[in-house]
Amino acid sequence: xxxxxxxxxxxxxxxxxPLCAVAKPASPLPPLHAPEAAAAPAESGAxxxxxxxxxxxxxxxxxxxxxxxxxxxxxxxxxxxxxLVHVPAFEIGRTEVTVAQYQACVDAGACEARETVSWKGITxxxxxxxxxxxxxxxxxxxxxxxxxxxxxxxxxxxxxAGGRLPSAQEWEFAARGTEDRTFPWGDDTPDARRVxxxxxxxxALGTAYGKPxxxxxxxxxxxxxxxxxxxxxxxxxxxEGVADMAGNVWEWLAAPACHKPDGQCKDTRREHRGGGxxxxxxxxxxxxxxxxxxxxHRSANLGFRCAR
Numbered sequence: 001x002x003x004x005x006x007x008x009x010x011x012x013x014x015x016x017x018p019l020c021a022v023a024k025p026a027s028p029l030p031p032l033h034a035p036e037a038a039a040a041p042a043e044s045g046a047x048x049x050x051x052x053x054x055x056x057x058x059x060x061x062x063x064x065x066x067x068x069x070x071x072x073x074x075x076x077x078x079x080x081x082x083x084l085v086h087v088p089a090f091e092i093g094r095t096e097v098t099v100a101q102y103q104a105c106v107d108a109g110a111c112e113a114r115e116t117v118s119w120k121g122i123t124x125x126x127x128x129x130x131x132x133x134x135x136x137x138x139x140x141x142x143x144x145x146x147x148x149x150x151x152x153x154x155x156x157x158x159x160x161a162g163g164r165l166p167s168a169q170e171w172e173f174a175a176r177g178t179e180d181r182t183f184p185w186g187d188d189t190p191d192a193r194r195v196x197x198x199x200x201x202x203x204a205l206g207t208a209y210g211k212p213x214x215x216x217x218x219x220x221x222x223x224x225x226x227x228x229x230x231x232x233x234x235x236x237x238x239x240e241g242v243a244d245m246a247g248n249v250w251e252w253l254a255a256p257a258c259h260k261p262d263g264q265c266k267d268t269r270r271e272h273r274g275g276g277x278x279x280x281x282x283x284x285x286x287x288x289x290x291x292x293x294x295x296x297h298r299s300a301n302l303g304f305r306c307a308r
Contacts, residue, residue, distance in 0.1 A: 054161050055104045058306060060091040061242050063170070066178045070169060071288055087173045092166055093305035095230035095243050096251065099135045100142035102149070102157055110160040114148045118298045129209060133226050133300035143229040145249045145303040151270045151295035154252040154304035165254040166307035168271050168290075175238065175245040175274070175287035182286055184238045184245040190282050192222045194236030195247035197285070198278045201225035206278075217280040226277045226300070246285040249303035250276045255295065269294055276301035 067086045105111035116131040134148035135141045149157075151165075158164050166174070175184045185194055192199065197217045198206075205225055206215075222228070231243040238245060245251075255270035269292035275285040278301055283289060293299075 055108055056101045056161050058097075058101070058161050058163065059094040060308065061094050061174075061240050062091050063087075063089065063174050063240065065089040066173065068173055068176055068178055069180060070172060085169055087169050090166075090170055090307055091163075092170065092174045092242060092307045093163075094241060096145035096249060096303050096305045097154075097157060097161075098143050098230055099138075099146050101161075102146040103136070103142075105157050105160045108160070111156050112153055114146075114150075114153060114298065116298070117148050117300055118150075118296070120294065120297075129211070130300045135227060141227075144227045145230055145244070147227065147249050147300050147303045148298045149252075149303065150298050151252050151255060153298075158304070158306035161306055163306035163308035165252055165304065167254045168273075170307055171245075171251070171253055171273055172287055174240070174242055177239065181238075183236075184242065184287060185236050190217070190236075190246065190285050194233055195275075195285060196222055196224055196228045196233060196244070196277055197247045197275060198280045199224070202278050215280045217282065224277065228277075245274050245287070247275050247279065248277055250274055250291065250299075250301055252302065252304040267292065270297075272302055 065086070065088050067084055070083055070085045102111060106113050113136065115134050115137045117127060117134065131148070135144045135146060136148065138144075146157075154165055175181070179186075181187060183190060183194075188194075190197065199216055199222050201223065202225060203216045205211075222233075224232075227248055230248070233244065233247070236246060237243045250272040251274050253271040253273065256265065256268050272291050272293065273287075273289065275289070279285060284291075293302075
C-alpha cells in the first residue's frame, strides 16, 4: 500500500468539513467545529443519586454460553496468555451507544456531558484538534457513536440503561465466537464494505492539519471522515448480528481486566478493543487485539457498548 503525504497551505484549512460529517473525497471540507480549548474536567457525582427510570432502550443480542481460546500471538500493548475459557450466556448491545442515547442519560441527570478530549500530557493544540472530532456537539450526529467519554462515563450510562460494560472475555467471545474468528465477520481481510477505518477523508484531514500519523488502511473509500452512523457496515457484523465490533470507535471494557491465570495483576489501566475510525493497521481490528489507557482517558476515537 502506498502512503501518500500531503502538505496544505494554511488557507486550505478553511476548506475542511466538520470532522463528524459525512464527506466525500472529491468535495472540499469546511472548517472544523473546534472549541477554543478543552473544557475543565467536570465535577463527579452527576449520577450517583439519579433514580429516574431509563429513557433509552438498547437493542440486545443474546450470546450463548460457550468456550473459546482467549488471546493470541499478537495482542497489542498487553500480554494475554492464550488459554481456553468458558463464558456464561450474556447479552451485548447490537451497536455502540449513540450520541442520542447518551444525551438522554445526560438529560436525566445520570450522565456527564462530554464534548472535549482529555488525557495526561495533552497539549492545548491537540485538545483543540481532537475535541473537534467529539460527536456530542456535532449537528446531525445523533446516530453516531458517543465518543470522548471516559470509563466512568461509560459505566454510568450502562448502569442507567440497565446494563454494564462487557468484560474482556465477553467482548472477545462476542467478536470471535466458538469458530475462533480473526475478525468479527470471519477471517477475510478488513475492507471498505466491512469496517469504518481511516480512508481518504481521514488522510486528508490529518495531512491538512499537520498530523503525519494519519494514513489510509486501504485504497477503497467509505466517504466518512471520522465516525459513521452505527450499523452502517452490515457486511462487518458478527454471525449473531452484532455491529461495528471492528472500527468506528474503540470500546471501553469492564476493568481492570486481569488475564493471568493466577489473577495477580497490578495494572489499573482499562482495556478497550475493536479499533476506530483512524485505525490504519488491520491487526488492530482483530478480536484479540488489546489496548489500554487510564480510566479517565477521553478520546475522539473511543466509545463503548453495554452488556448485561
